[in-house]
Amino acid sequence: MSKRDKIRMSGEELADFLAKQAKVQIATIGKDGAPHLVTMFYTLYEGKIAFTTYGSSQKIVNLRRNPVMTCLVEAGDAYNELRGATLTGRARVVEDRDVLLAVGTVVAHRMAGLPVPGDLSTVDPAFVEGVGKAMAKRVAVILEPTKISSWDHAKMG
Template sequence: MASKREKIRMSPEEVADFLDASYKVQVATVGKDGEPHLVTMFYALLDGRIAFTTYHSSQKVLNLRRNPVMTCLVEDGVQYGELRGVALYGRGLVIEDREPLLKVGAVVGSRMAGLPVPRIGDPVDPEFAAGLEQAMAKRVLIVMEPDRVVSWDHRKA
């Protein structure tokens, strides 16, 4: 007989669908004194991995350059029986390549501006693209490289 934990675990397809349908992630990095640094970020999926932009001088970037350990949590639900979530444990990669930065920035920026949200790599309005170039000038891309994924969906219980 399956344990309750096994019953509520999401399949890999359910995890992928859940992450694709969500847009906010809680990100934890390790501070210089070993304390967790926790923030919420808007994200997009880049090749199936959580990716977000942030200022190159942000605390999370400083932490990741010192220690790449990162944990991400995407969750949903209000009542206990509705709770769903995916926790990803692994490394945060700091990427300075402009092409993927702009792709993720277009998705996240559109969402934040209340515009129709493109998929990664879709063409964007030229005026929006010009503003995006300027907005991303001082930013880097962070991509979550998970070693372990834990999921739950209490609606299955």
């Protein structure tokens, strides 16, 4: 078994890791072919990386031109603590208000340090209403991954 194979996260480990993190680095491709890299707060929507952003943002302009996107989620400070994953695939820009509200509400909860709700019916209606207003000019982005690489240096012993 290669060193690379030893540090790869299992599907369950990866799902748990992604569910516990809050920030993702997003790379889209600009008009000139150069990467456009930003950090976003995210959640998992149907098991996939999802975030909201303004519909007129540069990343959305890029994704409407070319939907290829790479996401990096990482954690750890010391070398033997480094864990992470890169996920590459096609980004779906979603304008459906129900999806936008679901993603936006969970991201807002995480940013506010609140527990992640199991479903929107458990969230204070005033909170949901506030998120709905904040989503007025936003869209959701969901990554449909085609390639995933992961690592957990703690597995090296």
